Amino acid sequence: MALCAVGALAAVSACGGGGTQAGGATADGGSYSIGVPTWYIAHLTPGRAGFSGVADAIWTPLTQVDRSGKVVDAVARSVRSTDQRHWTITLKSGWKFQNGEPVTAQSFADSWNAAAYAPNTMANGYLFAGIEGYAALNPPDGKPTTDKLSGVRVTGTDTLEVTLTRPLSTFPYVLAGTAFAPMPKAAFKNLAGYDRLPIGNGPYQVAAPGLAPGGQQITLKRFDGYPGAKGHAAQITVKTYQTDATAFTSFRSGAVDIATASGNDLSTASRTYAAQLVTSPTAAVEYLGFPLWDRRFADLRVRQAFSLAIDRKAIVDSLLQGHAQPAAGIAPDVIAGGGGTDCAACGYDPARARQLLAAAGGWHGSLTLWTKQEPESQTVLEAIVNQLRTNLGITSISLKVQPTDQIYPNLLAHKTTGPFLLYMGAAYPNIYSQDDQLFGSSSGTNVTGYKSAGFDALMDKAAAATTTADGLRFARQAGRTAMADLPLAPLYYPVSGAVHAKRLSGVRLGYLGDVDLSSVTVR
Amino acid sequence: MGSYLLRRVLLMVPVLVGTTFVIYAAVYALPGDPVQSLAGPGHVVTPATAAAIRAHYHLDDPFLVQYWHYVTGLAHGDFGIDLNNTPVSAVITASWPITVKLAALTWVIEAVAGIALGCLAALRAGRPSDLAVLGGSSLILGVPYFITAYVAQNLLGVKLGWFPVSGTDAGWPLSYLVPALCLALLGVPEISRLTRASILENLGADFVVTATAKGLSGTRVLLRHVLRTSLVPVVSMLGTNLGYLLSGTILIEGIFNLPGLGYQVFQSVQQHDGPTVVGISTLLVLVFLFVNLVVDLLYGVLDPRIRLD
Numbered sequence: 089m090a091l092c093a094v095g096a097l098a099a100v101s102a103c104g105g106g107g108t109q110a111g112g113a114t115a116d117g118g119s120y121s122i123g124v125p126t127w128y129i130a131h132l133t134p135g136r137a138g139f140s141g142v143a144d145a146i147w148t149p150l151t152q153v154d155r156s157g158k159v160v161d162a163v164a165r166s167v168r169s170t171d172q173r174h175w176t177i178t179l180k181s182g183w184k185f186q187n188g189e190p191v192t193a194q195s196f197a198d199s200w201n202a203a204a205y206a207p208n209t210m211a212n213g214y215l216f217a218g219i220e221g222y223a224a225l226n227p228p229d230g231k232p233t234t235d236k237l238s239g240v241r242v243t244g245t246d247t248l249e250v251t252l253t254r255p256l257s258t259f260p261y262v263l264a265g266t267a268f269a270p271m272p273k274a275a276f277k278n279l280a281g282y283d284r285l286p287i288g289n290g291p292y293q294v295a296a297p298g299l300a301p302g303g304q305q306i307t308l309k310r311f312d313g314y315p316g317a318k319g320h321a322a323q324i325t326v327k328t329y330q331t332d333a334t335a336f337t338s339f340r341s342g343a344v345d346i347a348t349a350s351g352n353d354l355s356t357a358s359r360t361y362a363a364q365l366v367t368s369p370t371a372a373v374e375y376l377g378f379p380l381w382d383r384r385f386a387d388l389r390v391r392q393a394f395s396l397a398i399d400r401k402a403i404v405d406s407l408l409q410g411h412a413q414p415a416a417g418i419a420p421d422v423i424a425g426g427g428g429t430d431c432a433a434c435g436y437d438p439a440r441a442r443q444l445l446a447a448a449g450g451w452h453g454s455l456t457l458w459t460k461q462e463p464e465s466q467t468v469l470e471a472i473v474n475q476l477r478t479n480l481g482i483t484s485i486s487l488k489v490q491p492t493d494q495i496y497p498n499l500l501a502h503k504t505t506g507p508f509l510l511y512m513g514a515a516y517p518n519i520y521s522q523d524d525q526l527f528g529s530s531s532g533t534n535v536t537g538y539k540s541a542g543f544d545a546l547m548d549k550a551a552a553a554t555t556t557a558d559g560l561r562f563a564r565q566a567g568r569t570a571m572a573d574l575p576l577a578p579l580y581y582p583v584s585g586a587v588h589a590k591r592l593s594g595v596r597l598g599y600l601g602d603v604d605l606s607s608v609t610v611r
Numbered sequence: 612m613g614s615y616l617l618r619r620v621l622l623m624v625p626v627l628v629g630t631t632f633v634i635y636a637a638v639y640a641l642p643g644d645p646v647q648s649l650a651g652p653g654h655v656v657t658p659a660t661a662a663a664i665r666a667h668y669h670l671d672d673p674f675l676v677q678y679w680h681y682v683t684g685l686a687h688g689d690f691g692i693d694l695n696n697t698p699v700s701a702v703i704t705a706s707w708p709i710t711v712k713l714a715a716l717t718w719v720i721e722a723v724a725g726i727a728l729g730c731l732a733a734l735r736a737g738r739p740s741d742l743a744v745l746g747g748s749s750l751i752l753g754v755p756y757f758i759t760a761y762v763a764q765n766l767l768g769v770k771l772g773w774f775p776v777s778g779t780d781a782g783w784p785l786s787y788l789v790p791a792l793c794l795a796l797l798g799v800p801e802i803s804r805l806t807r808a809s810i811l812e813n814l815g816a817d818f819v820v821t822a823t824a825k826g827l828s829g830t831r832v833l834l835r836h837v838l839r840t841s842l843v844p845v846v847s848m849l850g851t852n853l854g855y856l857l858s859g860t861i862l863i864e865g866i867f868n869l870p871g872l873g874y875q876v877f878q879s880v881q882q883h884d885g886p887t888v889v890g891i892s893t894l895l896v897l898v899f900l901f902v903n904l905v906v907d908l909l910y911g912v913l914d915p916r917i918r919l920d
Contacts, residue, residue, distance in 0.1 A: 206663050213660055280697075301702050
């Protein structure tokens with residue numbers, strides 16, 4: 089209803105479905121264009137698409153995350169469990185795909201099975217690992233013998249029963265992910281074609297002919313049969329760019345109406361387009377991870393010394409020109425359970441840092457720091473190198489840069505020879521996700537090699553908690569436990585920004601810095 | 612002439628096989644795992660998914676077997692399937708018109724500006740305009756062309772708003788003009804210098820003296836005799852320049868967001884999308900070989916002293 093009020097103010101009559109479609113060619117609500125990175129539309133199947141504002145416009149999953157970071161029901165009428173392991177999901181009635189097919193429990197089951205089935209090679213398939221039967225669809229060798237998740241049972245047109253391998257109280261958050269969106273029957277006739285021209289159940293539909301091979305834009309049309317809060321603009325052109333910087337340059341010349349801005353462009357934007365800039369802290373943390381397999385970092389005091397020697401505020405203020413927040417935990421308060429000050433060694437105290445390092449036996453030999461091949465990471469790491477040199481007196485420091493798809497495998501194989509600067513975004517807006525990704529023993533992104541029985545026990549408690557409050561409490565305790573061991577030093581929470589044309593209003597960023605396409609209003 | 616053509620075409624086959632082999636090997640040797648880059652950073656690839664991807668793209672076969680799969684497909688006109696499951700030929704079909712438009716415009720600018728400036732410099736040798744051309748071309752050669760491109764994009768597109776800064780929405784030639792100008796800067800200095808040197812050399816040649824002695828007008832001597840002969844090395848340079856030009860599109864198309872062949876190569880290299888990189892590169896090699904052949908054939912037309920057989 090709040091969305092409708094905004095729309096009404098802007099004299100848009102489409103809200104509530106009673107819009108008059110007078111005038112033919114120029115539909116109600118107008119149109120705008122947005123520049124996004126290429127990967128946003130490289131794949132448009134729920135199991136393949138990344139998390140993006142475009143995916144959010146095309147699909148509506150069972151649950152959604154509202155603007156305060158809370159999980160709310162979307163297509164689901166209710167998501168319930170008594171033991172956090174067996175979940176019963178009931179659907180609202182009246183939801184339809186953009187081709188008119190009703191959205192049923194079967195539509196979800198079909199989509200999930202397709203995503204989890206290894207031979208379909210969907211990049212998001214791993215997100216279904218917590219559901220029973222995933223292992224059978226992903227055997228260590230050979231072809232799977234079944235293509236259905238045994239843990240997903242359709243018990244009626246509008247009821248679905250899901251069994252997890254172990255309790256997970258944050259499952260409703262997980263369900264809000266794009267990967268968990270439904271697919272209609274038509275999708276399975278031609279999965280490759282569907283990836284180019286999907287039929288979703290969200291506020292916008294991809295207009296034919298979809299994404300052409302080698303193409304770089306798609307057109308979204310408002311789906312007027314959408315039962316939720318309808319999109320404001322009638323049409324959105326999504327244009328892709330190889331980099332944020334190219335998109336921003338295009339915005340400056342007036343070629344696109346909205347573009348995300350990062351790094352230097354964010355500073356330019358705040359000077360030149362202050363009134364047209366929207367910023368929001370991202371549910372992510374930039375951190376310096378320690379190679380716990382390296383004996384030189386086995387002593388907690390060494391890790392503390394490194395952390396205390398880094399002047400986070402200086403990096404944020406001068407290098408990032410204020411477009412970040414110094415971190416004292418693993419996620420900012422834009423997500424449930426975030427914003428904690430769990431990291432005692434996240435202050436700046438060079439004197440104490442030197443003392444701690446000396447007490448641990450001092451530093452011998454050379455030091456190599458690593459990061460991924462990306463301009464901002466490199467600049468920040470250079471600043472850290474200087475601070476470590478000055479504050480800890482480590483003279484021989486070098487810096488190594490690797491592409492993202494190299495640095496992760498190398499870290500996991502323990503081939504990296506020093507601390508590393510990396511970024512971690514929450515998979516869903518709950519501190520549990522960030523805890524699990526960074527410190528969970530089975531996590532593919534736990535690159536420090538951290539393992540703690542105490543942490544795991546608290547995470548198990550959080551997962552089995554029967555109330556949201558309990559779940560958050562245990563997850564935060566788990567985070568504190570890990571932070572006391574300091575396998576990584578949180579540095580800052582990035583701030584994401586988007587600039588928009590003067591004729592647009594209602595531009596909002598989600599918790600991962602994505603523009604909410606359907607709330608944008610054309611004046 | 613006929614046997615010369617046949618020999619040249621036959622010679623293309625080993626060159627093509629050799630270059631595809633080198634490109635294929637280079638992509639094969641790229642650091643990083645295509646399976647992991649397909650899944651995205653931080654994503655967990657289960658062994659079963661990895662196996663399915665590997666089987667689909669023959670990644671488990673020895674290198675030579677993979678290459679053989681590729682070349683036999685290529686012989687049937689099949690460029691393979693990219694990592695997005697799209698036929699590479701479809702990507703090429705969608706992208707080549709953009710690169711051709713860009714290259715054609717660049718080539719025209721290079722030829723016209725290069726030859727005109729070269730003539731100007733030669734006919735005014737030693738005078739200020741000659742020195743200006745010389746100084747200007749040294750300056751241009753000293754600045755990497757992608758820096759010029761960013762400057763031009765900001766100045767002409769963003770600040771002055773005279774040209775579109777990215778994309779192909781404004782159509783041909785407007786959308787292509789600034790990128791083509793930036794790309795042409797690669798060739799103009801060389802072509803103008805070569806034209807200048809070549810004209811100066813021919814101005815004193817016997818056949819020019821004879822032509823002038825016959826009483827032909829100065830313009831006629833210049834156009835029919837001096838220029839025609841002087842352009843022989845220039846045409847050959849324009850041909851080889853097309854090679855540089857095609858590799859130049861990789862950066863320029865990225866900066867100006869033109870979804871041509873260069874843009875696709877750039878993107879595919881980042882994504883370890885081997886089939887697309889090799890497919891498009893092979894196509895570019897083919898174009899390069901073809902243009903070189905045309906250039907060599909043009910020699911005979913421009914300079915009757917050169918016989919092709």
